Amino acid sequence: MVTNLIFILKTAIKFLARSWRATFVLAFMIFISVATLIFLSALATGTNDAMIRNSVGLYSGNIQRMNLPDSLRPEALEIKGVKHVLVRKACPGILKKDDHIETILLTGIDSEKEKKATGLYKKTIKGKYLSGKEKEIYIGQILAKKLDLDIDSRLYFQKGLESVPVEFTVSGIFKTGIGGFDDEIAFCNLKDLPEEVLVWNAAIFLEEGKKPQAIIAEYEKITNSRGEFLAWYDLMPDLKQLTDLNQVCMDILTVIVFAIVAVGVACAFVIFILKNLREYGILKTMGLSPGLMAFFIMAKVTILNLFAALSGVVAGALLCWWLSGSGIDISQMTSHNKYFVISGIIYPRLTAGSLLAPPILAFVLSSAAALWPMMIVLRSNVAKILRNR
Amino acid sequence: MLHVNNISKAFATGRRRIKVLKDISFYVEKGEIVALKGKSGSGKTTLLNCCCGLESPDSGKVICSGIDLKTLSAGQLSRFLRTKTGFVFQQGNLLSYLTVSENISFPLHLNGEKANNIKSRVSELLAIIGMEEAKHALPSGLSGGETLRVSVARALSHKPEMLFADEPTASLDTATGKSVLSLIRDLSRMQKSTVVFSTHDPELLSMADRVLELKDGELKE
16 A cells, blocks of 8 residues: 555656646746745735834834833843843923923933934934034924924023023934924933933833843843833834734735635646546556545645745745845835834845745645545546547 | 346437447457457447446446456455456557656556566566667657557556457557557467457457457347
8 A cells, every 4th residue: 555655656746747837837826826925924024023113213112111210220121132221311391492482391311322222313304413412402393393493593491480491402303203203302411401300211122033021021020010111012002003904914815815826726727637637537447546546636736736835935035035135115105104214114024924824825725726626536437538539 | 257248338418318238248258359340439438348347337247357347346446457457548548747668567556566576577568569768758759559559568567367458459550550459469368368359440350369249239249
């Protein structure tokens, strides 16, 4: 029995190799589908990455924690997997220029460290980012318009109406396209905050591929707190939903594409098998049992699917690898999109799921598609097949 | 060896039912070569198919190599065809994706022969049919006569007790047809196989031990 199975397997390989034109046509459909879907899946992952990277990288970081006591040094949070820990101190107050008054949140930052970790400085549309000079302020475009400010304009910050006004000079104006940013927040150097703020906020940036949960668990141990460190998806649930939706759409697309491919493959197999029906008749005449006949057909289909799916994986992976270096620039289409505020370049990224799901699905559905032509062969009458010559 | 007992077979064409075989009986001795003569459409192919179990008669009984073919399941019929019979088709019908030697060895592999036996048997048959040079050729590169010779070698490779040949010379000229039939006769005599072949070429009938004629679905000897 085993000898027979090996012999039939070898015959199936010979059939595929020597009928290479037909094999190529059948395999091409599966190959293209697998390669395309691996690429599309990697592109979807890359799009999600880009949206997260842009949203997180603009300012907020992967993890945030508000109101940390001054006694806790930022170095304590610099654990394995963490790239940057940024200290920010916020001071609510009013900005005044001549008769114009606006309520804002003045945020003291370490501009050198911020520049290394965040992309806000890239959004400067006029002047320059904070350079460390005394009493500089970096404001959003909407706020600048409301207060009629330009570069080097002088203005005053007051924590309350009773407080002493502190003079600042506008170093730069930024535009992110995000209302809360362009309108309500202004930045100055930490040392220039008008009053001592005893608590600080941490913006934590993680190394590529690190999951926030594990780091948050570590932090909760360090600070003996619970639920106060928030990951980006807690801070931006809209973005989380968008990336989830993107993934679900990709999964649905994958299943639909392969359902269509499976029908296509089934039809192609039926045509292919009907064309060679006489040869199956001859095999039956030579005494190939129904079981071995089914094995012969399934072996041909399985080998063909395996070959096509693996070739598709290689092609899809190569395409992703090639584009993952330079990325795909879609800036033209994302200029007004808050999730692509820093960069409109997408880098396709392969994940185990995106690499394995298309070939597995292709293999399973295309193999199932062979059941129909197999039944045609098994149920057809040899005498009838041979008579129709 | 082959006992055909009162078999009848009819086919439905639209509303009509055409009786192709009418109450046919005959007996073929072991090692005998029997020719089945008849015009085109006289039922020769149907009778051959009934004799080897590829088709079931509507009534009657076929006993081949001591086995009542009616009693066989699909698996048992495959085993019977694999071990007891060989079949030569009109156009040879080699498997297009296998070489000459692979076509010849196919039934031997199916019957679980050992690799050494297969190799020596294929070499022996290639020498008999004079096609050692073409053993690696694919059927697409063979002439009609060569294809038929390979087909005969394939049908007899596993030394079946019965060989059925359905108009094996129909697509050949008379000289090539005679050489193919000589090959069938010589090979089957060599390994004591019984042969039943159909033909409508009167010149080839002399090569048979006995001739049966099918006319209007009835058999005349």
